[in-house]
Amino acid sequence: MDYxxxxxxxxxxxxxxxxYFLMFFAIGSLFPLLPVYLKDSVGLSGSQIGIIMSISPVVMILVQPLWGVLSDITQKPTVLLTVALTLAGLFGIIFSLLDGYFWLIVIALLLAVVQSALIPLSDSISMNYVHKTKTEYGSIRLWGAVGFAVAVMAVGQLSEHYSLHVIFYSFALVLFLAIFFAAQLPNESRTMQISIRDGIKELANVPRYFLFLFIAFLVLGPILANNIYFGIFVADLGGGLTGIGIAFLLAAGSEAPFMKFASSWIRRLGMMNILVMATCISCLRWFLYFFEPPLGVVYATTIAQGFSVGLFIPAALQYVRELAPVSVGATAISLYSSVGNGLGNWFCTFFGGLILEGYSILHVYLFFGTMSLIALVILCVMKLNQKRAVPV
Structure with a gap:
């Protein structure tokens, strides 16, 4: 290769x-503190916060495929990405100017539509680049986790010194900076045709796949919805905005090391064992939070997020790939993402808001723990049946 x-x-x-650093910095600067802003600065109820925060995962299920189709038609994913970044930044600024519940729903919907394009389009561009250059995707994507972790700490401190409106200005400014680097990315796209109808027909012959979709719904839903309610939980424990930043920094920062060693752990311990362990750790974390532990204990146990997210997600993706026939592998992964990251996230975010209004943030984590416990029981039964199926 020449110079x-x-x-x-x-x-x-x-x-x-x-x-990736800037895009996830923007996400980390806004969404962890947005529920706190809606609760303390705007004065919304728990159910109202739940409805607004559940808009994004619903939109993700419905709109993400449309961005993919638009990218395939235009063959200009970089152009679409810069447009989405620009609109997301503008909508973020407008968000800070509104306080009526109806208008907050409208702007949250508009923001969700353009935000739903950011990660899929950038991942599509980067995966195409990785495929062509034989680069490790994880070494690039890792900077997103770093950006998120730094943002929640830095913007949390800024918000405490000034006001919570800082989260919107930081979100918009950093997205506008990200446009410069997005314009430098390769403007290439690789079309992938997926027949959902034919794929589901073939997957119907693999009942374990649909059972695992339910498990992903039960496990990933609380993990993702925790990003919405964790700030309120830490604030109620007396952590303040800086404390929220520290908690998210520790939690998000713990994911990268576990993801780095996930493959070797899966090979050594077995995929099903990793799934059971990760789900068990996640379940214990939610139940612990229900008993309102001291703030120091909460900080110490944020490493559980690294274990649950950093190990469950790689193992789950590999399990889905092994369960599904090769001919419908893309469909299987697409459905898995929609159910876990979309439907599960919406369900836990929406009903978490209702529980927050009717009871308390502690009961939200009781709800999360119960869902994860159901998943753990199902996984243990699957593991026992798997052992029985192996001939002696």
């Missing part, structure tokens, strides 16, 4: 890493 080509690859890699 000019090496330099081009190096600059492209810098653009990818910088873009």
């Amino acid at each position: 000019s080509l090496q330099r081009e690859h190096r600059m492209t890699r810098v653009s990818f890493c910088s873009f």
Whole structure:
């Protein structure tokens, strides 16, 4: 490889890493503190907060495929990405100017539509680049976790010194900065045709796959919805905005090391054992929070997020790939993502808001723990049946 080509690859890699850092910095600066803003600054009830925060996962299920189709038609994912970044930043600023419940729902909906394009489009561009250059996707995507972790700490402190409106200004400013690096990304797209109808027909012959979809719904729903309610939980324990930042920094920062070693752990301990362990740790964490532990204990147990997210997600993705026939692998992964990341997230966010209004934030975590416990029981039964099925 000549020097000019090496330099081009190096600059492209810098653009990818910088873009992921900034994009997830923006996400981390807004969404962990948005429920606190809606509760303390706007004065919304728990159910109202739940409805607003559940808009994004619902929109993700419905709108994400449309962005993919638009990218396939135009073959200009980078252009679409810069448009989505610009609109998301503008909607973030407008969000800060509104306080009526109806208008907050409208702006949350508009923001969700354009935000739902950011991660799929950028991941599509980066996966195409990784495939062509034989680069490790994890080494690029890792900067997103770093950006999120830094954002919740830095913006939390800024919000405490000034006001919670800082979260919107930080979100918009950083997205506008990300546009520069997005424009440097390769403007390439690889079309993937997926027949959902034919895929589901073939997957119907694999009942364990649909059972695992239910498990993903029960496990990933609380994990993702925790990003909405964790800030309220820490604030109620007396952590303040800086404390919320510290908690999210520890939790998000713990994911990367576990993801780095996930493959070797899966090979050593077995995929089903990893799924059971990760679900068990997640379940124990939610039940612990129900008993209102001291803030120091909450900080110490945030490492459980690294274990549950960093191990469950890679193991679950591998399990789905092994369960599904090769011909419908893309469909299987697409459905898994929609059920776990979309439907499960919406369900726990929406009903978590209702529970928050009717009871308390502690009961929200009792709800999360109960869902994870059901998943743990099902996984243990599957593991026992798997052992019985193995001939002696």
